Amino acid sequence: MATSEKNILNRMYLVAGAMFLFAFFVAFKLINIQVSEGDKYKALAEARTERMFTIPANRGNLYAGDGSLLATSVPKYDIRFDALAPTQSDFEQHIQGLAKGLSAELGKPVEHYINTLRKARVNKNRYLLLARNLGYSKYLAVKKLPLFNKGPYKGGIITEQRTVREHPLDKIAERTIGYDRLTEYGRYSEAGLEGAFGTYLRGKEGKRLKQRIAKGQWKPIGDDNIVEPQDGYDVISTIDVNIQDIAHHALLESLEKFEADHGCVVVMETKTGEVKAISNLGRMEDGGYYEDRNYAIYESAEPGSTFKLMSMVAALEDKVIDSSDVVDTENGRVKFYNRTVYDSHWGGYGKISAARAFELSSNTAFAKMINENYKDDPKRFLKRLYNMGLNDKLGLEIKGEGSPRFPYPGDSNWYGTTLPWMAFGYGVSLTPLQTLTFYNAIANNGEMVKPRFIKEIKKWDVSVEKFEKQVINPAICSQTTIDKVKVMMLNVVERGTAANIYSKDFSMAGKTGTCQTEYWLEEGKYIASFAGYFPAEDPKYSCIVVVHKPKKSLGYYGNIVAAPVFKKIAQKIYSDTPITDEVRLANSNPKPVISDYEGYYTKSQNKAQTIPNVKGMSGMDAISILENLGLQVEYKGIGKVREQSLKAGQKLSKNQKIILQLS
Numbered sequence: 001m002a003t004s005e006k007n008i009l010n011r012m013y014l015v016a017g018a019m020f021l022f023a024f025f026v027a028f029k030l031i032n033i034q035v036s037e038g039d040k041y042k043a044l045a046e047a048r049t050e051r052m053f054t055i056p057a058n059r060g061n062l063y064a065g066d067g068s069l070l071a072t073s074v075p076k077y078d079i080r081f082d083a084l085a086p087t088q089s090d091f092e093q094h095i096q097g098l099a100k101g102l103s104a105e106l107g108k109p110v111e112h113y114i115n116t117l118r119k120a121r122v123n124k125n126r127y128l129l130l131a132r133n134l135g136y137s138k139y140l141a142v143k144k145l146p147l148f149n150k151g152p153y154k155g156g157i158i159t160e161q162r163t164v165r166e167h168p169l170d171k172i173a174e175r176t177i178g179y180d181r182l183t184e185y186g187r188y189s190e191a192g193l194e195g196a197f198g199t200y201l202r203g204k205e206g207k208r209l210k211q212r213i214a215k216g217q218w219k220p221i222g223d224d225n226i227v228e229p230q231d232g233y234d235v236i237s238t239i240d241v242n243i244q245d246i247a248h249h250a251l252l253e254s255l256e257k258f259e260a261d262h263g264c265v266v267v268m269e270t271k272t273g274e275v276k277a278i279s280n281l282g283r284m285e286d287g288g289y290y291e292d293r294n295y296a297i298y299e300s301a302e303p304g305s306t307f308k309l310m311s312m313v314a315a316l317e318d319k320v321i322d323s324s325d326v327v328d329t330e331n332g333r334v335k336f337y338n339r340t341v342y343d344s345h346w347g348g349y350g351k352i353s354a355a356r357a358f359e360l361s362s363n364t365a366f367a368k369m370i371n372e373n374y375k376d377d378p379k380r381f382l383k384r385l386y387n388m389g390l391n392d393k394l395g396l397e398i399k400g401e402g403s404p405r406f407p408y409p410g411d412s413n414w415y416g417t418t419l420p421w422m423a424f425g426y427g428v429s430l431t432p433l434q435t436l437t438f439y440n441a442i443a444n445n446g447e448m449v450k451p452r453f454i455k456e457i458k459k460w461d462v463s464v465e466k467f468e469k470q471v472i473n474p475a476i477c478s479q480t481t482i483d484k485v486k487v488m489m490l491n492v493v494e495r496g497t498a499a500n501i502y503s504k505d506f507s508m509a510g511k512t513g514t515c516q517t518e519y520w521l522e523e524g525k526y527i528a529s530f531a532g533y534f535p536a537e538d539p540k541y542s543c544i545v546v547v548h549k550p551k552k553s554l555g556y557y558g559n560i561v562a563a564p565v566f567k568k569i570a571q572k573i574y575s576d577t578p579i580t581d582e583v584r585l586a587n588s589n590p591k592p593v594i595s596d597y598e599g600y601y602t603k604s605q606n607k608a609q610t611i612p613n614v615k616g617m618s619g620m621d622a623i624s625i626l627e628n629l630g631l632q633v634e635y636k637g638i639g640k641v642r643e644q645s646l647k648a649g650q651k652l653s654k655n656q657k658i659i660l661q662l663s
Helices: 002-035 038-049 088-106 110-122 136-143 148-154 192-196 241-258 304-317 354-360 363-374 378-387 418-423 432-443 479-495 563-576 579-587 593-605 619-628
Strands: 050-055 069-081 128-134 157-166 179-182 188-191 206-212 218-220 234-237 262-269 275-283 326-328 333-336 339-342 351-353 454-459 462-466 471-473 509-517 525-534 541-548 632-636 641-644 657-662
Touching: 069 136, 088 110, 088 128, 088 136, 088 148, 110 128, 128 136, 136 148, 136 157, 136 619, 148 157, 157 218, 188 192, 241 262, 241 275, 241 541, 241 563, 262 432, 262 563, 304 354, 304 363, 304 378, 304 418, 304 432, 304 479, 304 509, 304 525, 326 354, 326 363, 333 363, 339 363, 351 354, 354 363, 354 479, 363 378, 363 418, 378 418, 432 479, 432 509, 432 525, 432 541, 479 509, 479 525, 509 563, 525 563, 541 563, 619 632, 619 657
Parallel strands: 632 657
Antiparallel strands: 050 206, 069 128, 069 157, 179 188, 206 218, 234 454, 262 275, 262 541, 326 351, 333 339, 454 462, 509 525, 525 541, 641 657
16 A cells, blocks of 8 residues: 555656646746847747838839820829727717718718728728729828828728829820839839830839738838838930821821731931831731830831842942943843842833932842842942941840841852842841931931930939930941932932822932732732931931731732821921921920929819819820819820810819810
8 A cells, every 4th residue: 555655656746847847948948038039039920910011112204305294103092991990989970071071082972981981890800991093182182081180090091002104195105115014023024215214214112011910911000101212213205296196197097008917107307316206006806006016126127129228329339330320120020040030010111220220119120230240249248238337236225126137148048149139128137217227327418326215314303314316327428329319219209119109398208118028928928118208308307117018909019008108297297297396396405394293283282173274284194183183084185285175263073074185
């Protein structure tokens, strides 16, 4: 018996000792956590319940040359409600007033908001969504409502801000305006001017601390940001909104008429290289045409007969021909090895001068001229083209420029037929903008300037950086050669392949182009083009039009498909935008951004609650002001406001409809 009692006592002592050791270990661990590793576990806890969120900065505005908005960042706000933040007495006292205010600002019935707020209180919802995508003035109004005016801790209001990038011109010039977005992989996805000048436009991001609440949601802590975001700089482009509109619609009309696959047009100021308009339209599955890809910059393709200008300049400069030299086009068919060069005119043109061959765009004449004079030394021809800068990229700020391509003697793709085919634009590749840059140099008496899309970077009204004219080549050839080819280009319009666009009211000069593509297809596909400048006697603008794969049964020659687009643009600029006025506008400074902002701010406050006068304002600013005042806005056209359907000064009523007529 004594032995059993002793065994029991031993066991009790063992259990008690084990419990003591366990308690000692727990106490030691608690002290260790509190003292030695306290900071570590505190940081882990905070990381699970608090997190620093990035606030994107407002991007700077992208402006046209005349101050019209091309792209702007608009702040948008989401309003949420922490139903447990207010005390019961505050909640009951202000719920009626809050519901009435929300109904007036957001449009739903008062009872809807009373029921929604009470249900959130019962369900202990700390993150109830009340409104999305509010404008700034509407956000301020909601913030001042009963209960919400007590702030986030006592009133329960939660506001979340983000910025949305909007294009006032909608789809016009969309690819040139571009985008600059941060992808999920932490890299910027860039295109157009937005991407090229993203470092200026982006600004600096801010920081805001948020707390984790139920269901994996995050609620902002406090009403202020830890680090305030800094807005980006404004970028003033060279784009002229009026010329852009003219070019876009002239190209669109041709694409629709000939059911083409895609096309582009560029208008450039001759002296400065400023790009005044650039439109790139591609056909989508629904049959409509949209800004799809920047064809003018990236698409390197065979230029066809527009390259005859380069061939003519090279031959004149090397003095292997003169404009008066006679060439026999034979019967419009000339064979080189096992391949035949054809003229579009059946039976040929007989014996004609080199200048006349240019005007009539004779393939046989050019193939014979270049082959006979360079076949023994084809590198001489290529060297002349290279010296004129045709083999180099333009070095544009906009990403994605296509590479010029020229076969070279000794390369695997150099054949006996390569040289004569190069003479009329086959076997070589250039982008439309590279081709236009050469034509612009001819118009500019030999000075080749780099195409320019940006004039200036500004921080409000303070200039940060200006972009001046850049000369690529001060003289691509002699003035004698320039004078000769200018006469030929004028005659192309007056009596050559583009005589169908001749006008006695204004002068134009240029060259048509028709190039076959996708040769392997049974049904031939073509690229129709026209490049030139106007007015012919004192060029102010150069322009290129390229249309890919028009429907053959409707027309595919450059003079039929592309040249009329060129004429329409020139004619519109002459009639709607007089040249003298255009030069004056191009040399004037854009309206200071700060003045635009002050005018916008004054009208947006509208303390008198009357219809403001928005005539003369840019469409984007006018629409923003009116919508924030609670009006339903419809608009027609683009540009600045010309007419408004509701008279300025009359009493403002919510949900009124107003129609704006833009210039």
